[in-house]
Amino acid sequence: MRRVGYFCTFTPKELIKAAGFTPVRILTGNQHVSLANAHLQNYCCSQVRGSLERLLRGELDIDAAVFTRTCDSLMRLADIWERNSNMLVHNLEFPTKIDGRSREFLIRELYDFKSKLEEWRGKEITSEDLKSSIELYSYLEGLLDEIFRIKPDYELILRAQTEDAEEVLREAEKKVRELRDLKGERGEQKDARVLVTGSVCPAVDVLSLIEEAGFSIVDDLCTGTRFFKSDVESRDVNSMEEAMEFLAEKYLRKAPCPTKSYDGDWRFKYILERVKEVDAVIFLLLKFCEPHFFDYPQLKKELEKMGKKTLLLELEFPIVSYEQLKTRLEAFYEMVV
Amino acid sequence: MSRIKKLKATSKMREIMLAYYMQGKQAEEVSWVTSGAPVEFLYAMDVYPIYPENHAALIGATKMGPNFSQIAENEGFSQDLCSYARCDIGSAMVGSSPIGGLPKPNFLLCCNNICNTVVKWYEVLSRMFKVPLFILDVPFVRKELRESYVNYVEEQLYDFIRFLEKVTGEEFDESRFREVISLSIQGVNAYRDVLLMGRHKPSPLTCFDAFLNMAPIVCLRGTETPIGFYGELKEELEERVKNGVGAVDNEEIRLLWDNIPIWYELKRLSEFFIDHNACLVADTYTNAWTGILRLENKSDPIRSLAETYTFIYLNLGLELMAEAINRLIDVYDVDGVVIHSNRSCKPYSFGQYEIQKMIDVPSVVIEADMTDSRVFSMAQVETRLEAFLERLKS
Known part of the structure; x- marks a missing residue:
């Protein structure tokens, strides 16, 4: 096994x-x-x-x-x-x-x-086994965090979820080095930044379409940032x-997900805080996903109060028509800029 | 003339429920509460419990489901969300319903032992009404009830007592609480005795009678009302048994219903089964409330409440559910099971295809929704049921 x-x-x-x-x-x-x-x-x-x-x-x-x-x-x-x-x-x-x-x-x-x-x-799982595993993931997640702050890499994060962490580590290190080198010289920020929030999206092409429409992505997806992001900083554990x-602390303070109910409506606050740095929001929701669809109307209203334009893309996998998504994204981009 | 033999008690029930809703409008402290929540705490603290699920069922039964759903849908709530939630949110938005809307809540009590949908639904309500929400978080019992689960729920029940004391400004009175529990047990006992009348051949009642008359055990459990009401209902059924009157003439086939009723089609479905000499003698839905009888003879009421409300039918894994269904099949001596695959209720419906393979009698699945008639086709359902009944008869 x-x-x-x-x-x-x-x-x-x-x-x-x-x-x-x-x-x-x-x-x-x-x-x-x-x-x-x-x-x-x-x-x-x-x-x-x-x-x-x-x-x-x-x-x-x-x-x-x-x-x-x-x-x-x-x-x-x-x-x-x-x-x-x-x-x-x-x-x-x-x-x-x-x-x-x-x-x-x-x-x-x-x-x-x-x-x-x-x-x-x-x-038996020893405390040393667990300690080194925690360190491995903390390191990998740190790299992924840095990458996603600059420019989300959805191919890489999919690999991080479906392959051995040690294998992906080298790839992530390489990617971080590349991005660091590039950072200074390319004022490549596109003119429209969009928060993409939603459920799982293993279809990387959907995210590419959003970028091709002209947006740069700030990620809040279950298969993106929410895979690695937690409020709790890594620390030495000795037993x-x-x-x-x-x-327990790390996972309880993981980037908020609508399947959980947080004291003080943390998810709404978290999203409303994160959108301060973007121009618009795309809800990338899986059809029939109740937790997300219950949050959607009230969250959308709050976002609109802040002057953010929003787009709802309801997905079902496998995706049948990329063409339709493309048209909607292009229209949305026109509306935002 | 309808072929349905109406129970006299049903008109009594309508009076009871009308009074229940009217009284709610006068109540000082109102809590909206999910159907699987330990309501006993609320009655013990003189908080008036209001059940949006029951209210949504009422909206469904009066065929207003699409109407109120649409109001919520216009606000952005997806048509794929639970239709109870859509009806309730729609009704709350416009403040109306067949009974003139629900009294506004002072706070909300939500227990996820029936689904996680209610957590999201009640979060929406909490933002709408700007009132506190208490969530009683119950772990899922896939295989066995673990002590750690009960501990977790028990601790939250103590948290809930403190929450109640804070919002009501009253102290929790344990002797009053024990009284309410005792009334709750008596009510559920009386209710179970009514359901058990379905064991008679022919059965003096159908599950449609059980559905129509379930509101008092849901909403008024912990008060005197259900004890008296179900006592009378039982007498009426005993009378039928004595006179050899069945709910369905020439009862040839005995069936079990699975899942929440199709509220807007109770009448047509009732008649369909009557026309086919088939009697739905019991169902998994109303029987779910009899689980509360586990409370009997326990010295520590809070601990046993924690246990009882964790081991709720919808919170169990498929093996445990199938065991419960097989018990009902045995107790009520049924020939087949009619399984309602309910678009609105995922935890009740997903796994039904597996359950079909785990139960002792043949079954049929019909596709519907509990309150949203827009996704329902009577012709399709009839065709499936006819084929099934033919198979059972041959």
């Missing part, structure tokens, strides 16, 4: 890695759903249906799957997955309500997850206890 799949960015991949597995994020594929139709209704989002399709087609080279509490669809997918594969399945109950109570409960869940991984691996506490 080598590779452990996961869906949600709230999954503590550091633990998976520390157990000696490669954490691999499972994302929807490029094929239309056919086999999954027998297991899931068509009003389920294409990330969940598409991932199941890949499982049923035998495309996934993983031995176990972790379902971190996210949304109702993923919650149900766990059992469907288990019944239709030979994979080991674990569900990690990440709190939905993020407040003072969450930390202790999450730490308990992290220990349970650790035991499960040890059982799968047949070997299992410290490591688990650090992980």
